[in-house]
Amino acid sequence: MTDLSYKYYQSHSKLGFIGQDGQQKLTQARVLIVGAGGLGCPCLLTLAGCGIGTIGIADFDVVSVSNLHRQQLYTVDDVGKSKISIAKQRLLQHNPLLTINEHSLLVARDNVLDLLKEYDIIVDGTDNFAVRYLINDACVYLDKPLVYGAIYQTEGHVTVFNYRQSATLRCLFPEPEAETVVPSCADVGAYNVVTGIIGIMMANEVVKIIVGSSDILINKLVSYDALSAGIRTIAYRENAKSREISIKRFTAGNEATDLSVDEFLILDPDSYRLIDVREDWEHDEFNIGGEQIAMAKFKRYDFSAYAKSDKLILYCLQGLRSRSAAQFLRESGFINAISLRGGLNAYLALK
Structure with a gap:
C-alpha cells in the first residue's frame, strides 16, 4: 500500500467490518456498473471513494440537461x-488510484456475456425492465452476483440476486411482455433524494459482498419511501424454474434470429415484411414502416395473413422485445422470423 492509498483509505481501514484486509479486497475487486444515470452516479461515486480497484461503466448515452438534477x-x-x-474523468479526479474501464454500448444478448464475464460483481443501474432481465439471465448463466436497485418517483428498492445461488430477478417478479410495463424516469419523473439514497445503498451491498459480510440483502427486498421515511423488508423465495429459464436463454439453439442494421439496409424491401412490435404510441412517435403489432397482443393476434415462409423482420426500440417476438413466431411455425439487432437505437445511430 502506497502512502497515498494508506492516507486515502485510513478511515475505512479503522472500521471493524473492513479493516486493512477488507480494504485490500476492495482494491482487488472488479465491479461493473451498467447504467451511468440516476442510480449509477451515486453508486459510482461511493464505490470510487471505497477504493474498488477496477470499475467498469457500461452506457451508450450522452448527458442531457434533464439528467443533471x-x-x-x-x-x-x-x-x-x-x-x-x-x-471516468470525474471519478479519477475523486480517486486517482482506480482503474476505470469504459464500455460504450447498448447491452444486448450478443454482447452481454462478454461484457460481464471479466467482473466479479454486477450492478444494475438501468431503468429498462427488458434489459434488467437480460442482465439477470447473464448473471445466472455466468454465476455472478447482481446488485439491483430501482426507483419509482419517491420510492426505491434494493436487493441482491444470485449471490451463492440465491433467488434471482425472475423469482421476485414475473417477466413483463414489453419494455414499457414499468415507465422510465423520463416518463414519470424521479426524486433526486431517492436516486441518491438507493444508489448509495446499492454501493453498500457491493462492499458487503466483497468484504464477506454475513448480512447481504439476498432473498429480501428493501423498500424505501422518501415521503414517510419508511423502510420495510419483503422476503421472497428462490424458484428453480426461474434459474432454468435464465440459463436456457444462452444455451438454446444458435440459429440466426436477428440481423444487423447494415444487413437490413441492403435488403430488397420487397423481400421481407416489416413488423413494429412496440406500443401504439411509440409507433406513432416514430417508426420505419411496416405493420404495428404490439408485443403484448402477440399471443392472441391472428397471423393468418402471413405465410409461414414469409421473411418477417421485427423491430422495437432496443431489439429485445422484437427478439422475443421473433422467437415466439418461430415456435409458431414462422421459420424466417428475425429481429432487427439493436432496434431503432442502432438504426438511428447508423443513419
Whole structure:
C-alpha cells in the first residue's frame, strides 16, 4: 500500500467490518456498473471513494440537461458528451488510484456475456425492465452476483440476486411482455433524494459482498419511501424454474434470429415484411414502416395473413422485445422470423 492509498483509505481501514484486509479486497475487486444515470452516479461515486480497484461503466448515452438534477457526475458543460467518458474523468479526479474501464454500448444478448464475464460483481443501474432481465439471465448463466436497485418517483428498492445461488430477478417478479410495463424516469419523473439514497445503498451491498459480510440483502427486498421515511423488508423465495429459464436463454439453439442494421439496409424491401412490435404510441412517435403489432397482443393476434415462409423482420426500440417476438413466431411455425439487432437505437445511430 502506497502512502497515498494508506492516507486515502485510513478511515475505512479503522472500521471493524473492513479493516486493512477488507480494504485490500476492495482494491482487488472488479465491479461493473451498467447504467451511468440516476442510480449509477451515486453508486459510482461511493464505490470510487471505497477504493474498488477496477470499475467498469457500461452506457451508450450522452448527458442531457434533464439528467443533471439527479446525476451528480455531470455539469451543464457536459451536455451532449458521452456519459461514461465524463464519469471516468470525474471519478479519477475523486480517486486517482482506480482503474476505470469504459464500455460504450447498448447491452444486448450478443454482447452481454462478454461484457460481464471479466467482473466479479454486477450492478444494475438501468431503468429498462427488458434489459434488467437480460442482465439477470447473464448473471445466472455466468454465476455472478447482481446488485439491483430501482426507483419509482419517491420510492426505491434494493436487493441482491444470485449471490451463492440465491433467488434471482425472475423469482421476485414475473417477466413483463414489453419494455414499457414499468415507465422510465423520463416518463414519470424521479426524486433526486431517492436516486441518491438507493444508489448509495446499492454501493453498500457491493462492499458487503466483497468484504464477506454475513448480512447481504439476498432473498429480501428493501423498500424505501422518501415521503414517510419508511423502510420495510419483503422476503421472497428462490424458484428453480426461474434459474432454468435464465440459463436456457444462452444455451438454446444458435440459429440466426436477428440481423444487423447494415444487413437490413441492403435488403430488397420487397423481400421481407416489416413488423413494429412496440406500443401504439411509440409507433406513432416514430417508426420505419411496416405493420404495428404490439408485443403484448402477440399471443392472441391472428397471423393468418402471413405465410409461414414469409421473411418477417421485427423491430422495437432496443431489439429485445422484437427478439422475443421473433422467437415466439418461430415456435409458431414462422421459420424466417428475425429481429432487427439493436432496434431503432442502432438504426438511428447508423443513419
